[in-house]
Amino acid sequence: MMTYQNLLLNIHDRILTITINRPDKLNALNRKTIQEIGDAVQRADQNIDIDGIIITGAGEKSFVAGADISEFQNCTNEEAKTMSADGHKVFRSIETCSKPVVAAVNGFALGGGCELAMSCHLRIASSKAKFGQPEVNLGLIPGYGGTQRLVQLIGKGKALELLMTADMIGAEDAHRLGLVNKITEPGELLNEAAAMLGKIRKVSPIAVDGIVKTVNAYFDKNVDGLAFEVETFGECFGTVDFTEGVSAFMEKRKPEFVRS
Numbered sequence: 001m002m003t004y005q006n007l008l009l010n011i012h013d014r015i016l017t018i019t020i021n022r023p024d025k026l027n028a029l030n031r032k033t034i035q036e037i038g039d040a041v042q043r044a045d046q047n048i049d050i051d052g053i054i055i056t057g058a059g060e061k062s063f064v065a066g067a068d069i070s071e072f073q074n075c076t077n078e079e080a081k082t083m084s085a086d087g088h089k090v091f092r093s094i095e096t097c098s099k100p101v102v103a104a105v106n107g108f109a110l111g112g113g114c115e116l117a118m119s120c121h122l123r124i125a126s127s128k129a130k131f132g133q134p135e136v137n138l139g140l141i142p143g144y145g146g147t148q149r150l151v152q153l154i155g156k157g158k159a160l161e162l163l164m165t166a167d168m169i170g171a172e173d174a175h176r177l178g179l180v181n182k183i184t185e186p187g188e189l190l191n192e193a194a195a196m197l198g199k200i201r202k203v204s205p206i207a208v209d210g211i212v213k214t215v216n217a218y219f220d221k222n223v224d225g226l227a228f229e230v231e232t233f234g235e236c237f238g239t240v241d242f243t244e245g246v247s248a249f250m251e252k253r254k255p256e257f258v259r260s
């Protein structure tokens with residue numbers, strides 16, 4: 001397994017946990033860390049020994065407290081655009097990953113941290129988690145997808161409120177708004193994330209990949225989502241998973257999907 005400067009990787013029971021490991025900086029995302037996350041996710045996507053991915057932060061205090069603000073100083077407009085575009089590529093690779101990706105939000109998820117969590121397919125929050133997009137305090141807007149994915153997840157009105165006020169919200173509010181799927185006690189966070197992946201592991205991996213691609217198509221302005229669904233639905237027919245799933249139903253047994 002690869003080793004990284006700012007990430008800890010652990011595979012257990014075919015689930016990869018990526019822990020962002022700069023706790024003395026509240027796991028702030030410097031360029032190196034973002035690049036490492038992109039590399040780790042890309043490798044996991046292609047690794048037949050991995051069924052799902054959990055992304056979390058080291059320490060008790062923070063998931064990720066944002067992009068590393070110390071790298072912002074003396075950045076030209078063009079350099080800032082490159083930084084944003086590079087981050088977008090990595091976050092998009094998480095959003096489009098063919099394996100399920102769950103954010104286990106253990107503390108502060110601010111700015112780029114909230115954006116990282118939102119690029120994951122699902123979010124589980126510790127009761128101590130805090131979410132926010134405080135970029136306006138820095139004279140900035142979010143640069144890693146926050147203006148788009150927050151609207152997608154919680155709607156324009158609440159998204160504008162959080163983005164314009166820089167308010168920080170707790171796990172309960174985040175859950176009520178649909179920003180997180182589930183809240184757990186801090187000690188149960190990783191178990192709950194693994195349990196969520198465990199449920200997904202029981203169903204067809206080909207269909208799960210199709211779900212992710214087709215739901216993402218809804219948000220792609222260049223794609224007709226319903227037409228994409230017609231195509232993807234049709235492509236499911238005749239796959240090994242389809243054959244197994246339908247046969248198992250007809251034979252009144254549980255399906256066993258093969259992973260490769």
Ligand code: COA
Pocket residue numbers: 024025026028065066067068069070108110111112134135
């Ligand atoms: N970028 C760089 N460093 C960061 C950081 C960030 N986004 N967030 C925290 N840190 C660093 C602090 O500078 C500090 O480093 P130091 O010990 O070398 O001085 C360390 O992490 C601990 O943070 P600190 O601010 O002392 O902790 P706190 O408990 O007092 O406050 C926060 C916690 C999250 C409220 C505060 O750190 C904060 O506001 N962070 C920035 C959040 C933000 O604006 N994110 C969006 C960036 S686009």
